[in-house]
Amino acid sequence: xxxxxxxxxxxxxxxxIGALGILLRRSALVMFMCIELMLNAVNLTLISAGRVLNDLxxxxxxFFILVVAAAEVVVGLxxxxxxxxxxxxxxxxxxxxxxx
Amino acid sequence: xxxxxxFILMAVGALAGAVTVVGAxxxxxxxxxxxxxxxxxxxxxxxxxAHLVAAVQVIVYAGAVMTLFLFVIMLIGVDKxxxxxxxxxRQRLWVGGLxxxxxxxxxxxxxxxxxxxxxxxxxxxxxxxxxxGIQQVAEPLFTDWVLAFEATALLLTIAAAGAIALAxxxxxxx
Numbered sequence: 001x002x003x004x005x006x007x008x009x010x011x012x013x014x015x016x017i018g019a020l021g022i023l024l025r026r027s028a029l030v031m032f033m034c035i036e037l038m039l040n041a042v043n044l045t046l047i048s049a050g051r052v053l054n055d056l057x058x059x060x061x062x063f064f065i066l067v068v069a070a071a072e073v074v075v076g077l078x079x080x081x082x083x084x085x086x087x088x089x090x091x092x093x094x095x096x097x098x099x100x
Numbered sequence: 101x102x103x104x105x106x107f108i109l110m111a112v113g114a115l116a117g118a119v120t121v122v123g124a125x126x127x128x129x130x131x132x133x134x135x136x137x138x139x140x141x142x143x144x145x146x147x148x149x150a151h152l153v154a155a156v157q158v159i160v161y162a163g164a165v166m167t168l169f170l171f172v173i174m175l176i177g178v179d180k181x182x183x184x185x186x187x188x189x190r191q192r193l194w195v196g197g198l199x200x201x202x203x204x205x206x207x208x209x210x211x212x213x214x215x216x217x218x219x220x221x222x223x224x225x226x227x228x229x230x231x232x233g234i235q236q237v238a239e240p241l242f243t244d245w246v247l248a249f250e251a252t253a254l255l256l257t258i259a260a261a262g263a264i265a266l267a268x269x270x271x272x273x274x
Contacts, residue, residue: 078262
Protein backbone atom coordinates (compact mmCIF):
# COMPACT_ATOMS: atom_id res chain seq x y z
CA UNK A 1 0.00 0.00 0.00
CA UNK A 2 1.45 3.32 -1.14
CA UNK A 3 1.79 5.84 1.67
CA UNK A 4 -0.92 8.49 1.54
CA UNK A 5 1.74 11.20 1.55
CA UNK A 6 2.70 10.28 -2.02
CA UNK A 7 -0.87 10.79 -3.18
CA UNK A 8 -0.97 14.13 -1.40
CA UNK A 9 2.33 15.11 -3.01
CA UNK A 10 1.04 14.20 -6.47
CA UNK A 11 -2.14 16.18 -5.83
CA UNK A 12 -0.10 19.18 -4.65
CA UNK A 13 2.07 19.01 -7.78
CA UNK A 14 -1.02 18.86 -10.03
CA UNK A 15 -2.57 21.78 -8.18
CA UNK A 16 0.60 23.84 -8.53
CA ILE A 17 0.84 23.16 -12.27
CA GLY A 18 -2.80 24.21 -12.62
CA ALA A 19 -2.25 27.42 -10.66
CA LEU A 20 0.84 28.15 -12.75
CA GLY A 21 -1.20 27.73 -15.91
CA ILE A 22 -3.82 30.20 -14.63
CA LEU A 23 -1.07 32.73 -13.99
CA LEU A 24 0.89 32.21 -17.22
CA ARG A 25 -1.64 31.60 -19.97
CA ARG A 26 -3.89 34.20 -21.58
CA SER A 27 -6.32 31.99 -23.44
CA ALA A 28 -9.57 31.71 -21.51
CA LEU A 29 -9.99 28.11 -22.69
CA VAL A 30 -6.62 26.98 -21.34
CA MET A 31 -7.34 28.78 -18.06
CA PHE A 32 -10.55 26.76 -17.81
CA MET A 33 -8.63 23.55 -18.35
CA CYS A 34 -6.25 24.58 -15.57
CA ILE A 35 -9.23 25.07 -13.24
CA GLU A 36 -10.31 21.52 -14.06
CA LEU A 37 -6.79 20.36 -13.27
CA MET A 38 -6.90 22.00 -9.83
CA LEU A 39 -10.35 20.54 -9.10
CA ASN A 40 -9.00 17.08 -9.95
CA ALA A 41 -6.04 17.55 -7.64
CA VAL A 42 -8.40 18.37 -4.77
CA ASN A 43 -10.58 15.36 -5.62
CA LEU A 44 -7.51 13.14 -5.39
CA THR A 45 -6.70 14.47 -1.90
CA LEU A 46 -10.29 13.85 -0.77
CA ILE A 47 -10.29 10.25 -1.99
CA SER A 48 -6.85 9.52 -0.48
CA ALA A 49 -7.75 11.08 2.87
CA GLY A 50 -11.06 9.22 2.87
CA ARG A 51 -9.31 5.91 2.36
CA VAL A 52 -6.69 6.45 5.04
CA LEU A 53 -9.38 7.54 7.53
CA ASN A 54 -11.74 4.68 6.55
CA ASP A 55 -14.46 7.20 5.69
CA LEU A 56 -16.70 6.97 2.63
CA UNK A 57 -17.81 10.63 2.87
CA UNK A 58 -14.71 11.69 0.95
CA UNK A 59 -16.06 9.94 -2.13
CA UNK A 60 -19.46 11.58 -1.66
CA UNK A 61 -17.75 14.99 -1.52
CA UNK A 62 -15.90 14.19 -4.76
CA PHE A 63 -19.24 13.32 -6.33
CA PHE A 64 -20.60 16.78 -5.48
CA ILE A 65 -17.43 18.48 -6.72
CA LEU A 66 -17.82 16.64 -10.04
CA VAL A 67 -21.38 17.93 -10.41
CA VAL A 68 -20.43 21.52 -9.57
CA ALA A 69 -17.46 21.34 -11.96
CA ALA A 70 -19.71 20.11 -14.77
CA ALA A 71 -22.14 22.99 -14.18
CA GLU A 72 -19.24 25.45 -14.03
CA VAL A 73 -17.83 24.20 -17.34
CA VAL A 74 -21.20 24.46 -19.07
CA VAL A 75 -21.78 28.07 -18.02
CA GLY A 76 -18.14 29.11 -18.45
CA LEU A 77 -17.81 27.75 -21.97
CA UNK A 78 -21.13 29.37 -22.92
CA UNK A 79 -19.74 32.70 -21.66
CA UNK A 80 -16.51 32.18 -23.64
CA UNK A 81 -18.48 31.47 -26.82
CA UNK A 82 -20.69 34.52 -26.23
CA UNK A 83 -17.60 36.72 -25.71
CA UNK A 84 -15.98 35.28 -28.82
CA UNK A 85 -19.04 36.04 -30.92
CA UNK A 86 -18.94 39.67 -29.85
CA UNK A 87 -15.19 40.33 -29.67
CA UNK A 88 -13.64 37.64 -31.91
CA UNK A 89 -11.04 36.87 -29.24
CA UNK A 90 -10.71 34.47 -26.31
CA UNK A 91 -7.76 36.23 -24.67
CA UNK A 92 -8.51 37.50 -21.20
CA UNK A 93 -6.18 40.46 -21.69
CA UNK A 94 -8.45 41.92 -24.35
CA UNK A 95 -11.44 42.06 -22.04
CA UNK A 96 -10.98 45.40 -20.32
CA UNK A 97 -14.31 47.05 -21.08
CA UNK A 98 -15.17 47.63 -17.44
CA UNK A 99 -12.05 49.73 -16.91
CA UNK A 100 -13.07 53.31 -16.13
CA UNK B 101 3.40 -4.00 -5.14
CA UNK B 102 0.72 -3.65 -7.82
CA UNK B 103 -0.37 -0.40 -6.24
CA UNK B 104 3.18 0.96 -6.26
CA UNK B 105 3.71 0.21 -9.95
CA UNK B 106 0.30 1.65 -10.89
CA PHE B 107 0.91 4.74 -8.77
CA ILE B 108 4.28 5.47 -10.39
CA LEU B 109 2.94 4.95 -13.93
CA MET B 110 -0.19 7.02 -13.37
CA ALA B 111 1.63 9.77 -11.47
CA VAL B 112 4.01 10.19 -14.41
CA GLY B 113 1.04 10.18 -16.80
CA ALA B 114 -0.90 12.73 -14.77
CA LEU B 115 2.07 15.07 -14.41
CA ALA B 116 2.97 14.80 -18.12
CA GLY B 117 -0.63 15.59 -19.04
CA ALA B 118 -0.72 18.55 -16.68
CA VAL B 119 2.52 19.98 -18.09
CA THR B 120 1.09 19.53 -21.60
CA VAL B 121 -2.03 21.50 -20.62
CA VAL B 122 0.05 24.45 -19.49
CA GLY B 123 2.87 24.25 -22.02
CA ALA B 124 1.25 23.36 -25.33
CA UNK B 125 0.86 26.20 -27.83
CA UNK B 126 -2.00 24.47 -29.61
CA UNK B 127 -5.25 24.40 -27.59
CA UNK B 128 -6.14 20.93 -28.92
CA UNK B 129 -2.91 19.56 -27.45
CA UNK B 130 -3.85 21.15 -24.13
CA UNK B 131 -7.21 19.39 -24.26
CA UNK B 132 -5.52 16.05 -25.00
CA UNK B 133 -3.13 16.57 -22.10
CA UNK B 134 -6.07 17.24 -19.78
CA UNK B 135 -7.67 14.04 -21.08
CA UNK B 136 -4.54 12.07 -20.16
CA UNK B 137 -4.49 13.58 -16.68
CA UNK B 138 -8.17 12.77 -16.14
CA UNK B 139 -7.68 9.13 -17.17
CA UNK B 140 -4.60 8.76 -14.98
CA UNK B 141 -6.43 10.21 -11.97
CA UNK B 142 -9.36 7.87 -12.69
CA UNK B 143 -6.98 4.89 -12.50
CA UNK B 144 -5.67 6.21 -9.18
CA UNK B 145 -9.28 6.33 -7.95
CA UNK B 146 -9.71 2.67 -8.88
CA UNK B 147 -6.47 1.84 -7.06
CA UNK B 148 -7.95 3.50 -3.98
CA UNK B 149 -11.19 1.49 -4.31
CA ALA B 150 -13.33 4.46 -5.42
CA HIS B 151 -14.89 2.49 -8.29
CA LEU B 152 -18.03 4.57 -8.77
CA VAL B 153 -16.18 7.89 -8.69
CA ALA B 154 -13.66 6.56 -11.22
CA ALA B 155 -16.45 5.49 -13.58
CA VAL B 156 -18.18 8.86 -13.20
CA GLN B 157 -14.85 10.62 -13.79
CA VAL B 158 -14.34 8.80 -17.09
CA ILE B 159 -17.94 9.20 -18.28
CA VAL B 160 -18.60 12.79 -17.18
CA TYR B 161 -15.14 14.39 -17.33
CA ALA B 162 -13.29 12.48 -20.03
CA GLY B 163 -16.50 11.95 -21.99
CA ALA B 164 -18.87 14.88 -21.70
CA VAL B 165 -16.72 17.75 -20.47
CA MET B 166 -13.83 17.10 -22.84
CA THR B 167 -16.24 16.79 -25.78
CA LEU B 168 -17.66 20.16 -24.78
CA PHE B 169 -14.14 21.61 -24.64
CA LEU B 170 -13.29 20.25 -28.09
CA PHE B 171 -16.52 21.62 -29.54
CA VAL B 172 -15.74 25.08 -28.17
CA ILE B 173 -12.17 24.87 -29.52
CA MET B 174 -13.70 23.97 -32.87
CA LEU B 175 -16.05 26.99 -32.70
CA ILE B 176 -13.38 29.45 -31.61
CA GLY B 177 -10.62 28.15 -33.86
CA VAL B 178 -7.22 26.73 -32.98
CA ASP B 179 -5.06 29.01 -35.07
CA LYS B 180 -5.38 32.03 -32.78
CA UNK B 181 -1.86 32.68 -31.57
CA UNK B 182 -1.52 33.85 -28.00
CA UNK B 183 0.84 36.64 -27.03
CA UNK B 184 2.92 35.86 -23.97
CA UNK B 185 4.71 39.19 -23.55
CA UNK B 186 4.08 40.91 -20.23
CA UNK B 187 2.02 44.06 -19.96
CA UNK B 188 2.64 44.83 -16.30
CA UNK B 189 6.17 46.05 -15.51
CA ARG B 190 8.37 43.55 -13.63
CA GLN B 191 5.38 41.28 -12.98
CA ARG B 192 7.35 38.06 -13.45
CA LEU B 193 10.02 39.21 -10.99
CA TRP B 194 7.52 40.09 -8.26
CA VAL B 195 5.39 36.97 -8.70
CA GLY B 196 8.44 34.71 -8.89
CA GLY B 197 9.89 36.23 -5.72
CA LEU B 198 6.59 35.91 -3.88
CA UNK B 199 6.19 32.28 -4.98
CA UNK B 200 9.74 31.50 -3.86
CA UNK B 201 9.11 33.03 -0.42
CA UNK B 202 5.86 31.05 -0.02
CA UNK B 203 7.50 27.76 -1.08
CA UNK B 204 10.44 28.26 1.28
CA UNK B 205 8.05 29.18 4.13
CA UNK B 206 5.89 26.11 3.49
CA UNK B 207 8.93 23.84 3.31
CA UNK B 208 10.33 25.29 6.52
CA UNK B 209 6.99 24.82 8.32
CA UNK B 210 6.78 21.22 7.08
CA UNK B 211 10.30 20.36 8.21
CA UNK B 212 10.29 22.25 11.51
CA UNK B 213 6.82 21.00 12.51
CA UNK B 214 7.80 17.36 11.78
CA UNK B 215 4.65 17.08 9.71
CA UNK B 216 3.21 13.64 8.98
CA UNK B 217 0.21 12.78 6.82
CA UNK B 218 -1.13 9.89 8.88
CA UNK B 219 -3.28 10.73 11.92
CA UNK B 220 -1.88 10.41 15.42
CA UNK B 221 -3.05 6.89 16.10
CA UNK B 222 -2.66 4.62 13.10
CA UNK B 223 -6.08 3.53 11.85
CA UNK B 224 -6.00 -0.06 10.56
CA UNK B 225 -6.77 -0.29 6.86
CA UNK B 226 -10.30 -1.57 6.33
CA UNK B 227 -11.15 -2.60 2.77
CA UNK B 228 -14.90 -2.80 3.38
CA UNK B 229 -15.19 0.71 4.86
CA UNK B 230 -14.08 2.58 1.73
CA UNK B 231 -15.01 0.12 -1.01
CA UNK B 232 -16.96 2.67 -3.04
CA GLY B 233 -19.39 0.72 -5.16
CA ILE B 234 -22.72 2.20 -6.26
CA GLN B 235 -24.57 0.88 -3.23
CA GLN B 236 -21.97 2.03 -0.71
CA VAL B 237 -21.74 5.58 -2.09
CA ALA B 238 -25.49 5.89 -2.62
CA GLU B 239 -26.27 5.15 1.02
CA PRO B 240 -24.73 8.33 2.54
CA LEU B 241 -25.67 10.27 -0.61
CA PHE B 242 -29.39 9.66 -0.15
CA THR B 243 -29.47 9.83 3.66
CA ASP B 244 -26.98 12.29 5.14
CA TRP B 245 -26.42 14.39 2.03
CA VAL B 246 -29.88 14.32 0.46
CA LEU B 247 -30.33 18.10 0.83
CA ALA B 248 -27.03 18.78 -0.97
CA PHE B 249 -28.06 16.25 -3.61
CA GLU B 250 -31.30 18.13 -4.30
CA ALA B 251 -29.40 21.43 -4.34
CA THR B 252 -27.07 20.09 -7.03
CA ALA B 253 -30.11 19.06 -9.07
CA LEU B 254 -31.31 22.67 -8.89
CA LEU B 255 -27.81 23.89 -9.76
CA LEU B 256 -27.63 21.70 -12.85
CA THR B 257 -31.05 22.90 -14.04
CA ILE B 258 -30.02 26.53 -13.58
CA ALA B 259 -26.69 25.91 -15.36
CA ALA B 260 -28.41 24.29 -18.34
CA ALA B 261 -30.95 27.12 -18.57
CA GLY B 262 -28.17 29.70 -18.26
CA ALA B 263 -26.12 28.08 -21.01
CA ILE B 264 -29.11 28.08 -23.33
CA ALA B 265 -29.82 31.73 -22.51
CA LEU B 266 -26.20 32.66 -23.25
CA ALA B 267 -26.25 30.68 -26.51
CA UNK B 268 -29.27 32.69 -27.67
CA UNK B 269 -27.10 35.82 -27.70
CA UNK B 270 -28.01 37.97 -30.71
CA UNK B 271 -25.79 40.63 -32.18
CA UNK B 272 -27.01 44.04 -31.02
CA UNK B 273 -28.13 46.15 -33.95
CA UNK B 274 -26.80 49.67 -33.58
